[in-house]
Amino acid sequence: MISCLIRVHQALPLPPLRVQPPPRTLPPSKPTQKCPPSPPRSQSRKTRSSPPRSTRARSNSAVSCSRAGGALPFPIPSSSREKRAKANALRRISPYFFNAGLLSSGPSLHPLALAYAHTIHTDLPAFDVLFGPAYKGIPFAALACLTLYTEYGVNVGYAYNRKEVKDHGEGGSTVGAPLRGKRVVVLDDVMTSGMAVREAxxxxxxxxxxxxxVVELLDREEVGGREGRKSTVQELEEEAGVKVRAVLGMRDLVGWLEAKGMEGEVGEMRAYREKYGVKE
Structure with missing residues (x-):
């Protein structure tokens, strides 16, 4: 096929044709096997030749990309606060709003994918499928699935649900890797009341x-709405009997804001945490 394209191209007055070599195929791995990081593709690439970053470093990168991408806007107008409080299952007026949907560019998604994959690879048991609840969880599951393979050689599938069941074509309420008989890890953006994860x-x-x-992007580290003493994460772990981990926590956000000199925002978040935060 390539030779035919070259001959046709040579017969036409067009610029020189660049034929790209086929992409390098990574070695296959078992679905649940956690392998060491893949070897560097090129020693000239700094990201490949440098040692793996720590969990804290990856978390800081995720905080930076979330702020740079506009996912953590300050301040929230009072009218918007009231509106969001009504939509929040815990009925709380928060001084900040984390909108993961605004992480929609390559520079913001790249460190996010690395942080998700690192958390999954180091803190969770063996699994077969990543599940992203519709809608915001879908790209996170796809990115984490890809990054686990390219960074760690871990080959797993990913799936997501439909908001409306499809009665034609392939049909069903889920898309992607089959879930029956599989061990599944759920990815979510922000856990406040845990309703989205419980539905998943x-x-x-x-x-x-x-x-x-379960891996969430941001743990607000607030008390849940059931007992008022434990966090939503703790309630979910006890209720479902699964391990819940977070890429970022409220402490990470506060620390990052302090380092950036954003004292006004830090003061509001501390006051909110004093009222609703988990007491340790």
Whole structure:
């Protein structure tokens, strides 16, 4: 096919044709095997030749990309606060709003994918499928699935749910890797009341999968709405019997804001944390 294209191109008055070599194929790995990081593709690439960063460094990068991408806007107008409080299952007026949907560019998604993959690879048990609840969880699952393979050689699938069940084509309520008989890790953006994750657990159970872990992008580190003493993460871990981990926590956000000299925002967040934060 390439030779035919070259001959056709030579017969036409067009610029020189550049034929790209086929991409390098990574060695296959077992679905649940956690392998060491893949060897550098090029020693000239700094990101490949440097040693792996720590969890804290990856978290700081994720904080930076979230702020740079506009996912952590300050301040929130009072009218918007009231509106968001009504939409929040915990009915709380927060001084900050984390909108992961605004992380929509390569520079912001790249460190985010690395942080997700690092957290999954180091803190969770073996699994087969990443599940991204619609809608914001879908790109996170796809990015983490790809990054786990390119950075760690871990070959797993990913899937997501539909908001409306499809009755034509392939049909069904989920898309992607099959869940039946599989160990599943759920990815979420922000956990406040845990409603989205609980819904995902029900969907996965209905499809015959077994949830073995949950990774959220941001843990607000607030007390849940059931007992008022434990965090939503703690409530979910006890309720579902799964391990829940976060890429970022409220402490990470506060520390990053302090380093940037944003004292006004830090003061509001501290006051909110004093009122609703988990007491340790």
């Amino acid at each position: 657990l029900q969907i996965i159970a209905r499809e015959g999968g077994q949830v073995v872990g």
